Amino acid sequence: MSSSLAPLLEAVALVQDSWADAQGGGDLSRAQLIAVNDAIGLLRRTTDAVHAEVAAGLAHESRRELGPESLAKQQGFRSSAQLIATTTGTSTGDAARLVKLGEATAPRTNLLGEVLPAKFPVVRDAMCRGRIAAAAADAIVTFLDRMILKVGRVVAAQAEGLLVEKAAGLSLDEVRKLITRTEAHLDPDGVAPREEELRARTSLTMFLRDGMLHLNGAFAPDKAAPLLAAVHGYVSAEFAAKREGRDPAAPDADRRTVARIQADALVHLAEHALGCESTESLNGATVVVRVDLADLVDGTGYGLIDGIEQPVSIGTVRRMAADGGVIPWVCRDGSEILDWGREKRLFTPAQRLALRERDGGCAFCGLPPEMTKAHHIRWWARDAGPTDLSNGVLLCETCHHLVHDNGWDIRIEGIGVRAKVWILPPPHVDPKRTPRLGGRARTELVA
Structure with a gap:
């Protein structure tokens, strides 16, 4: 526990120091706001590390075989997760994930009572130093647990180091995107099965209520790509119209939210499909699929669609490349001039x-x-x-x-x-x- 407490105490001191100038009820300056926010971020991350270790200890002292001697039961709770959730005001699911993270990053003992390293020591060290939060660590640990069976412990350990190094300073959404791309790199043969699973979950439900049409949809990567490209293109065109002051047909455009404009984009696409031949209002929206040339020729590996996190199989890349409105970006040296010096002002x-x-x-x-x-x-x-x-x-x-x-x-x-x-x-x-x-x-x- 001492390895986690020292950074925690330092983080507490940093919060105290950064907050000191605000005593007396005065407003914080911009510099003070940033300093306090940074200090609180460090404090939360180091607290996560200590709490994960404590959660693992509570789970160990509350294991089922202890029966009535279970610590959680003695405190009046069914499980350690319920005890933690009640204490912290979180859900039992969040508490259970914290326990799992603590067990994956805490030192272990063998049957002889000898101390063994943590299952994921790099994640543990990063948490103790306050470099990554519990949510990011949990995402990495869950991913590595799944990948060990596919790529082995040596490759998984290498991936652990790279992921932890990249994850510091990223948001949780960015960490998830990093993990998604890493999985495709480590297990390219698994891209197609994951893709089929996502296709099976593709759906769109529509119902009328209160005089409005309600939509609820989920789309696999290859289905989502043209939809995202078209909607984003429309939104971009609308913003350009507002900046240039050439939007007389939409007097309320300046007050529309992005969500409203995206809804208008779907309506526009439907109207276009019913007879409109113009595509100018989509701002040149294009779907770009990136793929390595060797993978494309050999039918191996995977491809990436710009704007979509989930990689797609080579079969999907080939099919999409045959469709209209899709540009295949093949990663190789070509004859296209990409540097123009001072000969051209606009990028080609x-x-x-x-x-x-x-x-x-x-x-x-x-x-x-x-x-x-x-x-x-x-x-x-x-x-x-x-x-x-x-x-x-x-x-x-x-x-x-x-x-x-x-x-x-x-x-x-x-x-x-x-x-x-x-x-x-x-x-x-x-x-x-x-x-x-x-x-x-x-x-x-x-x-």
């Missing part, structure tokens, strides 16, 4: 596709490619920046203004579509200007 379609491959969407916040534009890092007019991949980046409108108006910098490391995008915060955000990984490489082990 081929360059934008290459940026989609490298950045995966907005390199800063991760919005899908349909809601981004290609921007010069060094401005064309002011800085004489070339129209090359090394000087280009995909950014949504909000992040574009954030970068240019608030002193953020972008650096490209490497060449071509496998280069990495690094985001450098301004000094008032981070005096050390520590680079933050952006683009597709942020949530993929193989970038």
Whole structure:
């Protein structure tokens, strides 16, 4: 327990220090808000580590074979999960997951009473140091438990180290995306079976109530891709119309929420299918499927659809490539010119596709490619920046203004579509200007 308590005590002290200036009821400054929030984040992560270890101890002292001597039963609870849930105000499901995480990361003993390392020591160390939270650790542990049977303990241990290293600083949604892509990399033969399972769960229900049509749907990756591309394209076009002041047909457009605009997009698609031949309002929406050339030729491996987390099988890649409105992005050297220097000001379609491959969407916040534009890092007019991949980046409108108006910098490391995008915060955000990984490489082990 001491290995977890020291960082916890340090985190408590950090919260106390960061909150000290707020005593007396005064409002926090922006710098104080950030400092307190960072300190609370560290405190929660280190508390998670201690609580997971305590949860494992409670479960051990409440195991079924103890009968009436069970600690939980002595306290008036059916199980350790119920005891934890009641104490913390969480669900029994969350408490059970905490117990499972504690058991996977706590030191073990063999039948002789000898102490053994934790099942997942790298996850344990990261939790104790406050680098990852319990939810992220639980997602990683659950994934590794499943993969050990398929790839063996050595490969699983390597994956553990890589996942923990990448997961620090990511949101839980980003960690889940990282795990999804890692699973496809470690077990490419399992992509097709998982894909079939998702197809079997594809559904759309519709019913009328209170004068409105209600929709509830779930779509497999290949079915979701064109739907997402079209809806995102429509939303992007609507935002562009509002910025340019050319939307007289929709007087309430400035007050519509994104959810409302997405609903309008579905209506537009239905109207288009019933007779409209124009596709301009979809803002050039395109489905891009990425696949390695060798995998495409040999029929092995898997492909990735831009904007979709779940990888798809090679069979699905081939079928989608035969459909209209889909661009297959084959990862190989080609003859297309991707660097134009100062000869062209606007990025070409081929360059934008290459940026989609490298950045995966907005390199800063991760919005899908349909809601981004290609921007010069060094401005064309002011800085004489070339129209090359090394000087280009995909950014949504909000992040574009954030970068240019608030002193953020972008650096490209490497060449071509496998280069990495690094985001450098301004000094008032981070005096050390520590680079933050952006683009597709942020949530993929193989970038």
